[in-house]
Amino acid sequence: MQHLSISRRALLAGLAATPMVGLLSRPARAASGTIRIVMKDLLTTNPEDVAHIGRIEEALAARGHDISIEIVDLPSEGYAEKLNLMLLSGDIPDVIYFQGGDEQIAQQGVLQDLGSLIEGTEHLAPALWPHNTARMANYPYLLYVFPARTKAPVIRRDLLEATGLSAPASLEEWDALLRAIPGIELDGTTVSHGIIAPNNTDEMDAVFDPAFGIDRTWMQDEAGEWIHSRISAGEREKLAWYASLYADGVLDPEFVTSNWEVKEDKFYTGQVGVVMGTAGPVIGIYEAKMAQVNPGAELVLLTPPAGIQAIDVSKESRGFAIPVTTEQTEAVIAFLDFMASPEGQMMDRLGFEGEHYTRDGDTLTPTDKLGAWYPRFVYDNPNHYQPPISPLSDLAQASLQQGVDNFRADNSFVWPADLAAAVDGAETYYRTNVFRFVSGELSTERDWDAYVQGWLDAGGQAMIDHAKAVL
Template identity: 55%
Template structure:
């Protein structure tokens, strides 16, 4: 989001609500929101302000933007400095602030809300009961795999449906020259930063069906299971054969997308729904006539964590403007708020002819900044997703399995972080071949020593 001149937003409300400047300065609350920096968000905020003013709940929205790269760390540093806005968008690192009492329990607010109480998805309700500080009203953030349709056709292969077919398909893509540059420089698949996006579609194929698995009659973390070992051995093979892009560990999401659009990688995973449609639109812009094909996961999708939201919006518990802050979040679940947030900018993303809405091609690059409510509560006046985007959401519903993860107590936070850091660094060593799979037992010992023993001991007290 883009920070903007406070006076311009005050003026916008004055016009919309017909109020005098003196009354605004005294009566209209300012709600500060910190989130990702995105083009077009200043205009979005003005439209939200105008609509809320028309509804009789005027606010002044002040946006504080942080670049996407390194967002969680940058947000934490800002909050630790004492600069805490009314509404915060978290993408990790929220638990430390919840444990300090900085984040508001949202359940009482939602219970008395006008719109949000009826707009939540089932997993939102479960997550709020387990962790009431973070809200993200979206379909579960499952991942879907896509490939260029023309490349799939040129390969002569059918879309893969099981692990063997997936392996054959990815190998064929990595041995191709479908981009026509005369060089064999395309990799079959790429996940940014780590193997998390690979896990999203491959976990079930190896028996990693939950965070905690029963092995030899006891609960153990999937990170140290036989199933995890088999999966990492598969990734090691993909890396060794040049199927998995070896730069995955240094490639962020922007690099991943660039490699996808420019033909350096054949298959990527994207968040189901609008993100998949953004990939499709950008691919068509860069490669005229191209389209995307949605690929089915080999054996379903990874289990969905319902212990807490892994990202979302929180309210500052000590804010002087909690009522106004929640009013913004509640408004965004209203029919008017959904229309504004989900359809984008009139004339750029859609046109209106009376009450008829016509979607423009640029709609494929827009995504809601706040909510996508349960369709039983509100549905858009037109289809906002392509068949590929809608199909990715259908995959998430078809393969939905709830995870058995839970929220860790504060006293184990350092153990959880240390074990995860050890896991991520070890995964790269295994996948890259620096470590052989014969060193698995040493890895398990290291993970346990890094915090896994404490985690497992606690888990066995809370799991049935």
């Protein structure tokens, strides 16, 4: 891994050729210029992406903006790493979509403060969701005007009915349901496992953490001392439960080597019964693809057992950034403000007329392809704007509302740069040992104290010392 100092020198060398511009409080009445956008899954090889950008340019022109938009192609596989290499090479687009790796860049002063830029915008500022506003106050370098990325668990309706059980409400009922799934036959395929999560336990944690009392990152122990949830009594109980599911074949033992594509494929082909998807459009995609692979199959939204989900508001985990050296700040803000406008939302949320919806006078009717469309740039707060038809199915909309209803702001915060190694060390130690506990290599009865000490030694103690000062 390259050191931060090397990254800084390479970035500044690449940026030196681009003149600096002053920060603006809001876009001018008419903006012009060419803006280059790099974004995961926005590609010139996708005709829909190209057509979408083309009509946005036309709409901006109709508003008096002479703005051209260029897509910078970057493969979706390994996007974060490839983006870092592109930036280090000196190729710095005007709009950068980060999916991790932004903090090192922001700490070098390379990203603009977006809070001041969007202040006073006609559409963009009012479009922010409550968690966006909180995150912007804590970390103003990323903007992602989308619902909170809560995880929604789903199951096929016919599989739920085949278990003979009702949709679970408590952890005990969840345990019974997951254990009842393996061995049931659907469409000639025997369901092998009750649940799967890709790569690690993150998606399961989002649903089950609160059921074990883990309702925030920082908790107080019996003595009233601040501790990280990674070493809490609830974490110990949760990992013991995961281990029992793993030992009984309920949790797919291949989860740790399965990416999101494998997870979804196993779900669609009936190999696993329950998966978690990002609330909103992703759940809509799951619903549409499941019906495509298994005609007539319907999905049921399940409820997290504790009914709450702690959401990190320390910063956006992904989103759009504007580098300080771009000459096109005004044009970028004009573009983003348009995407939050009613016209922009019609495009970004509903897709193309005749393809994703039809029009008869003032009446719009969604087609069966609307569920496969997803907004690229902005998903406006419904308190500010609602499209004439819902771009989401009832199931997807319900999953989104579930996340809103279950929302609880976490007490996590952004770490200073000098603690980056400690944070990475503690998290790496945690991830490694979670699988060792879940797989049965370690026991929560026998090895827990040694794990806690190891986590503290790996960087956790430094994190706790800092947290005590912050909290």
